[in-house]
Amino acid sequence: MPVPTELNLHRQSRVLEVAYDDGTRFTLPCEYLRVYSPSAEVQGHGPGQRVLQVGKEEVGIDKIEPVGNYAVCLHFDDEHNTGIYSWEYLHKLGTEQEHLWKEYLDELEKAGHKRKSQPS
Template structure:
């Protein structure tokens, strides 16, 4: 059972942001790029610690579709064909609560791997 339950979930297509509000009042604006590079899928996370796959070139990622998964999660379908991540409510809450640190870590990993992030269109 999820500790955090959303009361509102809105996809803003033009700004490419998923806005989500939870029952405890927490409110997050999660960019599609951020959600794509932190997908909980095995394709991104690997099958165990240390097997994560650095996602590059996702600056212009958009969400084409959001599908409910039971009453505990959503599947996000991205325009690059990625749709295997199941985002539980707790995962989305954690991504929101830790967004700044996660993003800084991601940027540092990109730089260490010799990749430059371009500005989104």
């Protein structure tokens, strides 16, 4: 599994940039990271229990806290801070970003929610 070499938070544009030792680099919007938080609050405690997150268009990250050598805890400005983002999970979010973002937008639409701003 690739190991991150850089982690840069761009507060104004609300994106987290992650570079890995295999040369991959991802620009992950805070909203995307928030709605796919690995926390039980978002993912549930088993398959099919994920909770749709709405109204996160303007969410930002206040703080990034290291968790050992394998992950970070992202502290969002909506006070969500229980997700531990392993390097592997961040890499997955990067490689599957297009698919997962579309899935999220489709889930919002099916639930009758409209985003306040255009998708990133």
